[in-house]
Amino acid sequence: MDNLSPQEWSALMLSLKVALWATLGSLPLGVFTAWLLARTKFVGHGVINGLVHLPLVLPPVVVGYMLLVVMGRHGIVGGFLYQNFGFSFAFTWKGAALAAAVMAFPLMVRGMRLSLEAVDRNLEQTALTLGASPVRVFVTITLPLMLPGIIAGTVLAFARALGEFGATITFASNIPDETRTLPLALYTLTQAPGGETATLRLAIIATIIAFMALIGSEVLAKRIKRLTAGDDHE
């Protein structure tokens, strides 16, 4: 990686930072949403479900625009945050992370929800009869049993966050060293003449990272499966 230019290097590290914050930051909310959708019935269940999945079907630019309207310095939430705490998402790397998180959220919730629905509710009921409170049941039975889905969802969301483009460029713009992540750097290179080699290099790097994430999750999921599937000789 010696021959990476400082700009490329910066884009790579920024991408990793943004994607990491995006996934880890939305993880608790992801688990909660998966639980809400899989285990509860309430008025508006369908609305929540639709909202969560909206970024999957909307043009990313629209999501970026909505973020700008709501979370921008003059937005409803963003304005409040800026005036009271001096905190701003727009045109910072945090904005890029927020955009990536929103776009990756449906994928994260989907994986978790599927695994939660596969958890045997009889086991949870049995834990209750053994004297465990509902919270303890969730932490000691439900969560461990849905762990493969949590990991799968998180990795998928991470990969999606790494590749986020449309919402990011709309909401956080394309500022070098601040919001210019790998896809944005790639895009910028393709717009200028003579950037073919650099483009190819970045494309290969992006592919390698995505691939490593997938393999990593596979290995992790297998290890957990072996742990929960009760192999004596692990």
Add this chain to the structure above:
Amino acid sequence: MNNAPLDMDVRFKRGEFSLNVQITAVGGITALFGRSGVGKSTIVAILAGLLRPDEGSIRLGDHVLFDSAQGIDIPPHLRGVGCVFQDARLFPHLSVTQNLTYGINRLNPSHRVSTYDRVVDLLGLKDLVSRRPLSLSGGEKQRVSIGRALLSNPRFLLMDEPLANLDGKRKDEILPYIEHICEAFSIPVIYVSHAIDEVIRLADTLVLLDSGQAVAQGTVEDIMGRLDLSPLTGRYEAGAVLNTTVLGHDHGVELTRLGVLGHTLFTPKIDLNTGQNIRLRLRARDISLALGAVDGTSILNQLPVVVKSINMDNGPHVELSLAITPDFEFEDNQPQIILARITRKSFSALNLAIGKPAHALIKAVAIDRRSLGSFGKTNRRKQHPK
């Protein structure tokens, strides 16, 4: 012994299915018996607190678990009901030890059922504790499940068809453990089953369920001896239960002598000590009747009986309940009942009627291990529990 009676009086309706049961369980093993679909699983879920009845109450002594009138519904984790389910339900991501100790911290220090070491010892779990649940056999899983329930410090133990998923050999492996739980841990047990042989072997009290109702409850002997209930206990399997004592063994011919009201019954040799009490189930279809003692027959067992009641509404068959006439030197005059099923043709040929004496003929070979009830069960009822 913890003798707080369990009183259940609840109504529950979902669509076509409706349940209306009054059950009282007083210590020992109480069996809820009925065919599938009569509402056994619903009762289990209601007792455990996993299903809320429409109205009624559930009490354990002074302790109210549910009362719709007072608006009390103790959630399952605070009820103190230890459950053993048909499918063991071990937590797959935990080791056997972690499974066993999962409920060990239940806050109920005034009533410690047992210690970890004692449970592991009594249920023979020593070689299993470091293993993972999925590598265990069905019988081993069920033993761990029983241990786990006991270690959660329950006020009573609820066993829902714990043997239904096991084959005959595995069943025989678990049965002795279940027999001993009740006495060893001084804990009342509700045992749900659709297998009459399990009930006869284990239960002190029998509750007979049919279409969402408790049709009858009483001692196993009383219920099994009632003609009107025999369709519910299964016509093919119908038969009364006798309390007998092992008198001795005839090793030369491989027979065991059992005493009942001063008479002797021969059975194929059973591995039991002289003086031990066991329950014996005689199927109605294995019993023939004669007007007097019969000579020149291969049938070893002939008991003098008196016809007590007659049930004629069973096609070509007539079912009779017969009271065994005690030997004149015999003092304990607890009545013992036999059920017999004979053809209508023989019935009229013999001119049988209520009050008429006869001899019940029982082939010794018709009695097998499955017809034998718990050792010491009858003992326990006659003597006082420690």
